[in-house]
Amino acid sequence: MTPQLQQAIRLLQLSTLDLQQEIQEALESNPMLERQEDGDDFDTSDPMAEGDQQSNSGNQDSSFQESSVQTNAEALEDGEWHERIPSELPVDTAWEDVYQTSASSLPSNDDDEWDFTSRTSVGESLQSHLLWQLNLAPMSDTDRLIGVTLIDCINNDGYLEETLAEIVEAFDPELGIELDEVEVVLHRIQQFEPAGIGARDLRECLILQLRQLPSGTPWLVEAQRLAADFLDLLGSRDYSQLMRRMKVKEDELRQIIELIQCLNPRPGSQIEASEPEYVVPDVIVRKHNERWLVELNQEAVPRLRVNPHYAGFVRRADSSADNTFMRNQLQEARWFIKSLQSRNETLMKVATQIVEHQRGFLEYGEEAMKPLVLHDIAEAVGMHESTISRVTTQKYMHTPRGIYELKYFFSSHVSTSEGGECSSTAIRAIIKKLVAAENPKKPLSDSKIAGLLEAQGIQVARRTVAKYRESLGIAPSSERKRLM
Structure with a gap:
């Protein structure tokens, strides 16, 4: 070249x-x-x-x-x-x-x-955020050493990865640091922001966050009891057993669960270490x-x-x-x-x-997206597919429906009963719409969704539905079950 x-x-x-x-x-x-x-x-x-x-x-x-x-x-x-x-x-x-x-x-x-620094600076890390709070807390040099060690053992999700016994063994025996000293410092760190930091498991993480809520919060006591004693039942969505054990009605249990769901199971994720990525559209469609x-x-x-x-x-x-x-x-x-x-x-x-081919999407949304591959555009403009791939990578289009990468408009196809084609993007949009309208008490299974799609003339296997559902970040039906 x-x-x-x-x-x-x-x-x-x-x-x-x-x-x-x-x-x-x-x-x-x-x-x-x-x-x-x-x-x-x-x-x-x-x-x-x-x-x-x-x-x-x-x-x-x-x-x-x-x-x-x-x-x-x-x-x-x-x-x-x-x-x-x-x-x-x-x-x-x-x-x-x-x-x-x-x-x-x-x-x-x-x-x-x-x-x-202007070329290498990044956002604040979770460890630096916790160390900043540790330096503001009055404590002895030994406790500060313990605190720094504990913070180093906290992962990006905010959980303590090592056991307290393992942390004690890591110190020099001449320092004479005992287990109860480490536990006291850990309780200090667990009061830092974000709430729930330094927990050793999910149960402790939820309890720490509930303790920092105002005392007048509705259903706070019941939520603390659920997190402490019945978290396994909540995870398996055994609501009938929960109502019997906690002696509450369905409407009361729903409000308790809503309070639990307001908590963050990954408190460390609130502190973002990477810099934000900005998107500038290359072309504007109107x-x-x-x-x-x-x-x-x-x-x-x-x-x-x-x-x-x-x-x-x-x-x-x-x-x-x-x-x-x-x-x-x-x-x-x-x-x-x-x-x-x-x-x-x-x-x-x-x-x-791309705009000429995807007018339906611009007019009606994702469900009207047509199948499109690189070869189609390459043939239309008289270029090689590798050139089209370079053009559509990290290039963005501003449309009345939002900003999309050019690669978003390309998708494979699935045959329909009438001999036509339906794009995978349109099928994902239909699946998302069906799940949003389902009965929370009886969520749709993958087989049921495949049947509903077949009723619309779209022939999709159950495993294909599962693949599309997972790509949308939608949990299986067993995990989508909710109380009304």
Whole structure:
């Protein structure tokens, strides 16, 4: 592959956020590149050849044409350099072997101005959150040592993984730390936030959270008794046995269980150690005059052009080191702009075909989703399936129904009794709808759901229903049983 093709493929598979970072690095490393600000004059010249006009695509929205990256070729013609830049480099050569890449412009580790924390910072971990509370609590040095050890033994869910006896054995015998001292410090930690932290099992976790509720909470005493003595019956959903043991009526038991269900069985999950991931849509789909329009998100990627002032400094016959450097920077800038334009055009073609194929989803929702595979889009746009796979990975579409990754619109199919096809996404939506409308006392089994789907003409095996149900995060019927 030529270096141009390598760069185009690399930019094609980048997400919008990664592409923004790549563009920023290119702007910082290449003086020939600059942002196209609003209101600046620019023409529509092909960035790879002076004087050639860009080809317009008649089936693309006008907003896409306006968001395409641009360059100012007139400034190049007015300058001293009129040499035509070759459009290709030798095959199987690397881009880094010919031109300086933006990655090489990154500062080294010994650069004092490089902000390491801005590139490596993450959210607060559960251990650091607990240690912060431990440092605020007044205690002796020995108790603080015990507390630090206990916190190290708490997993991400908030549970103490080691037994107290094992923790005592881990200390130096010369310290003379005994089991009751460790237990006292553990009780201190169990009063930290989030509620339920440091528990040794689910029963203790629920009891710790119930103890921190206001004393006037309805059914608090009964909920504490249920968590302490009858948690196994609740797990097996043996409601009749629970009502007999606790001597409560069905409506009272329902309120007690609702209080239990308000608790968090994984209290440590409230402290998120990883940074949040942001999604920026690449394309926007909207309906106008009964037509679905596809537009590039103009705010996601800045428009670029070649700086005409610096480009005018390049001299045709000058072979000095400075002129060679500037000529290489100009070539790299123009190829970078061309790669961005190619990325935008490919993304628009694929997104337009997806919208054309999935109009039913945009109009009526998931149940109207049609089967779609990569080969269908590749055949429609005249590209290889691998290219379609790159385009649809980490690229997002903003629709009136929400923001979806382009891969979301692809799904396999299941045959119907009438000889048609139904997508797996539509079947999942139907299963979700059936479960939401079921009787909580008598939830639908997988076999029953398969029968209901067959009644609608959709032929799905019970094991397929189970697979789709699990992918939706829906528990089996035995675990969905609830009191009214």
